[in-house]
Amino acid sequence: MFIATILLALALIAISVIASVIAWSQRKTAAVRFGKRFGLEVPDGLEPSIRDGIEARRIGSPIGTAICVVIAAVLLLLNPGLNLLATWWCLFGAYLVGLTLGSTTAILIAEQRRGHGAVRVARPKAVSVNDYVSPFQTGFARFAVVLGILVFAADCWLAASVSPNYLSLISGILAALGVATLIAYEVIAHRLISRGALAGTPLELAWDDGLRSYALTNLSGTVGLVPLYSLIAYDTLLLNTTGIASNAFFTVFVGLLPIAGTVCVLTLVLLMTRIHARQHFLRRLWPELAVKVDNNVGGTYTSVMGGR
Amino acid sequence: MISIDTDSPVPPYEQLRLQLSEQTRTGELAAGTRLPTVRKLAQDLGLAPNTVARAYRELETDHFIETRGRNGSFVSAQGDAAEKQAQEAARAYADRVQKLGIPRSAALAYITGALDS
Numbered sequence: 001m002f003i004a005t006i007l008l009a010l011a012l013i014a015i016s017v018i019a020s021v022i023a024w025s026q027r028k029t030a031a032v033r034f035g036k037r038f039g040l041e042v043p044d045g046l047e048p049s050i051r052d053g054i055e056a057r058r059i060g061s062p063i064g065t066a067i068c069v070v071i072a073a074v075l076l077l078l079n080p081g082l083n084l085l086a087t088w089w090c091l092f093g094a095y096l097v098g099l100t101l102g103s104t105t106a107i108l109i110a111e112q113r114r115g116h117g118a119v120r121v122a123r124p125k126a127v128s129v130n131d132y133v134s135p136f137q138t139g140f141a142r143f144a145v146v147l148g149i150l151v152f153a154a155d156c157w158l159a160a161s162v163s164p165n166y167l168s169l170i171s172g173i174l175a176a177l178g179v180a181t182l183i184a185y186e187v188i189a190h191r192l193i194s195r196g197a198l199a200g201t202p203l204e205l206a207w208d209d210g211l212r213s214y215a216l217t218n219l220s221g222t223v224g225l226v227p228l229y230s231l232i233a234y235d236t237l238l239l240n241t242t243g244i245a246s247n248a249f250f251t252v253f254v255g256l257l258p259i260a261g262t263v264c265v266l267t268l269v270l271l272m273t274r275i276h277a278r279q280h281f282l283r284r285l286w287p288e289l290a291v292k293v294d295n296n297v298g299g300t301y302t303s304v305m306g307g308r
Numbered sequence: 309m310i311s312i313d314t315d316s317p318v319p320p321y322e323q324l325r326l327q328l329s330e331q332t333r334t335g336e337l338a339a340g341t342r343l344p345t346v347r348k349l350a351q352d353l354g355l356a357p358n359t360v361a362r363a364y365r366e367l368e369t370d371h372f373i374e375t376r377g378r379n380g381s382f383v384s385a386q387g388d389a390a391e392k393q394a395q396e397a398a399r400a401y402a403d404r405v406q407k408l409g410i411p412r413s414a415a416l417a418y419i420t421g422a423l424d425s
Contacts, residue, residue, distance in 0.1 A: 118315040122352035124328060126342040126380060196351025202309055287412045 002077060005087055009073035012095045016065035023058045030054050038210040039279045039289065043203055050207045057103035064102015068094040093229030100222040104215040108192070121199050123285070129189045131284040132213040133220050141182060141223040148178040148227035178227030185223040189216055206286055213281035312353045320355050324363040332372045332383050338402065339385035339395035343373060 023030070034054050035042045072094030076087055129138070152175035192212060199205035282290040310327050312320050331337040343349070346364060350357040364381055367373045374384045385392035405415040 119311060119313045120353045120355075121309055121311045122344070122349055124310050124331060124337060124343060124349075126344045126348075194345070194348055196348065196354075198352070198354065205309075283411075284406075291411075291413065 004084055005073055005076050005091070008088060008091050009069050012069050012091055013062070013066050016062045016095070016099065020058050020062045024055075027055050027058065030058070034210070034214075035207075038214070039282050040206055040210050046207070050204065050211070053107050053211050056106035056109065060102035060104070060106025061099050062102070064100070064105065065095055065098035068098030068101065089229050093226060096225055096229070097222055100218040104218055107211055107215050119200050121202055121205055122197065123205065127193055127285065129193060129216065132193060132209070132281050133189070133216045134280045137217060137220045137224075141185065141220050144224040144227040145175075145178040145182045148175040148231060151175065151231060174227065174230035177230060181223045181226045185219050188219065192216065206289065209281050209285055310349075310353070312355065314354070320353070321359045321363045321366075324349075324353070324355075324360065325366050328363065328367055329370065329372050332367075332386060335386075335395075337383045338399050339383050339392065340399035341383040342379075343381040343383065345380060 026033075031042050031046055031051055031054055034040075069091060072091050076090060148171075152171045156172075192215065197205055197208045199208055279290060310324065312323050314320060316323065318326075328337070328343075343364070344352070346357050346360045349355075350360045353360070364373065364375075368375060368381070371384055372386075373381050375381050385395045401419070402415075405418075
């Protein structure tokens with residue numbers, strides 16, 4: 001198990017580094033691809049700091065991944081009782097968390113380096129987290145966290161009769177981890193949108209909104225995935241425990257219910273991508289630009305001046 | 309959109325006050341719209357918070373905006389009583405269609421249809 005854990009961790013770090021090297025080699029077209037994904041046209045002379053922000057996530061991803069995977073691997077090595085499947089899900093969860101945290105942190109650092117010009121533009125209306133992230137995505141994160149709490153509650157309820165005490169402890173730690181990530185997300189999201197945008201033109205403001213939306217969308221996705229992968233890791237551990245599989249009630253409500261919940265959540269994720277979550281901020285903050293994107297109409301950004 | 313030029317001979321607080329009052333008067337900023345906090349707008353525009361606070365104070369004195377305690381500053385309804393009620397109804401309608409996720413074009417079409425019928 002010791003060697004398997006190390007090999008899995010090294011494989012995930014290698015995948016991330018290779019992906020980043022490939023992405024780095026394509027960095028000249030990074031802004032175009034980012035603009036396409038978020039429905040933003042790339043103007044001539046795009047603000048260099050915005051380009052930096054887009055490219056920074058390529059550097060941040062492997063660093064974040066390496067840190068999170070190494071931490072997870074060390075924790076797993078200190079607790080050799082987990083089976084290979086549970087080890088894999090834990091490491092994969094750490095990989096996803098590191099990917100998001102690394103790229104998001106890099107974007108935020110790059111954003112702070114913006115210069116100051118004589119002309120500044122700002123939106124004369126207050127914005128909220130829901131302008132950048134679809135309420136559906138936030139609901140997905142909250143649902144996954146609640147699922148983790150329900151499993152813990154069921155585990156505590158059945159602990160005396162069936163479940164070994166250490167399993168209740170593990171599910172309690174996982175539920176607490178889910179709640180902690182959700183609270184951290186809510187705090188970070190509010191802090192992020194209350195920060196100044198420092199834009200010299202409406203177009204820069206739209207790109208800044210795009211970067212913020214990207215960071216928050218990734219973070220909310222991770223907040224949903226952390227309890228989800230924790231549950232899967234927990235399930236694989238649970239169903240391999242002696243005496244559990246023979247108890248039908250326990251298997252259904254603590255073993256299969258989370259798996260069914262997982263399937264539901266993944267279905268919701270698929271639906272979420274279908275409703276163009278990435279262009280959510282355009283529809284809320286730049287409705288005229290969103291109409292152009294929906295109609296696939298090209299043109300200048302003069303109409304963006306009328307954005308929310 | 310608000311634009312502030314720090315090289316302009318017009319003081320920044322006056323540029324801000326003029327633009328916000330103009331947008332309120334023309335209806336570009338609808339009644340009931342929540343304005344950004346003083347701190348946020350100051351950061352966005354690269355100004356001192358006192359500059360933005362001064363502009364907000366003067367706008368409040370001129371009844372363009374109103375402060376509702378800790379909820380923040382909001383655009384006041386302009387014109388006579390009927391116009392004020394219409395603006396408030398429009399704000400409520402806009403909030404409702406946004407919550408329902410109805411596209412802007414459809415929301416405007418419903419209004420036009422209701423007015424024409």
